[in-house]
Amino acid sequence: MxxxxxxxxxxxxxxxxxxxxxxxxxxxxxxxxxxxxxxxxxxxxxxxxxxxxxxxxxxxxxxxxxxxxxxxxxxxxxxxxxxxxxxxxxxxxxxxxxxxxxxxxxxxxxxxxxxxxxxxxxxxxxxxxGCKGLCPKCGANLNIAECNCAIYEIDSRLSVLKQLLR
Ligand SMILES: [Zn+2]
Ligand SMILES: [Zn+2]
Known part of the structure; x- marks a missing residue:
């Protein structure tokens, strides 16, 4: 107006x-x-x-x-x-x-x-x-479904962590 x-x-x-x-x-x-x-x-x-x-x-x-x-x-x-x-x-x-x-x-x-x-x-x-965002690898919307890359991602992070702990 x-x-x-x-x-x-x-x-x-x-x-x-x-x-x-x-x-x-x-x-x-x-x-x-x-x-x-x-x-x-x-x-x-x-x-x-x-x-x-x-x-x-x-x-x-x-x-x-x-x-x-x-x-x-x-x-x-x-x-x-x-x-x-x-x-x-x-x-x-x-x-x-x-x-x-x-x-x-x-x-x-x-x-x-x-x-x-x-x-x-x-x-x-x-x-x-709590938005989970997109998978940085395959681009899947993680709010809708978990993709398989997420599991590998956590695995590799865990292995980095294990190395740090040694
Ligand atoms: Zn979102
Ligand atoms: Zn993915």
Whole structure:
């Protein structure tokens, strides 16, 4: 949803959002639900609330796809950024996660929700805590079935261990 910053009232405004948000970095599944409060002080825009949505993840061990729900607590300050280029903004944001910038008079809540969800996504997603991953030799998904290489693998590790014990 696009919000005109000049139209934000003195005593702030609250929104209950259900937005379709797309991202190149992650697949966002459900409409993202968010409750936000927007306050304005001079040209600074303060946003507090939360955003919640389902995202598709790829397991870092077995490469299987699975969905997780992520909820982000939003607490950001947006500053006007008239002539700053987008690439520069991204650099700034990685340093100061609680600071954002808006261009012109329009603030797009989709950008906010997208960024908030991205921040909550785990760096190394796991489909389950006990995910056994893929066999490094034959590529079999060890969550589905044990392959024979796993036995040899343990054997060779044991023989290394035996040698160390000697
Ligand atoms: Zn997995
Ligand atoms: Zn194998």
């Amino acid at each position: 696009k919000i005109r910053i000049s139209e934000i009232p003195e005593d702030g405004v609250e929104f209950d959002l259900r937005e379709e948000v797309s991202s190149e970095a992650i697949k966002i599944l459900s409409p993202v639900h968010a409750r936000i409060r927007i306050d304005k002080e001079g040209l600074e825009v303060f946003i507090k609330g939360y955003a919640s949505g389902d995202v598709e993840q790829q397991c870092s061990r077995c490469l299987g796809r699975f969905n997780i729900n992520v909820t982000s607590q939003i607490d950001v300050v947006y500053h006007p950024a008239k002539d700053i280029k987008r690439e520069y903004l991204h650099e700034l944001k990685s340093d100061e996660l609680n600071t954002g910038f808006y261009g012109g008079d329009i603030f797009d809540t989709d950008d906010l929700l997208r960024e908030e969800l991205l921040l909550c996504v785990p760096m190394k997603p796991l489909c389950s805590v």
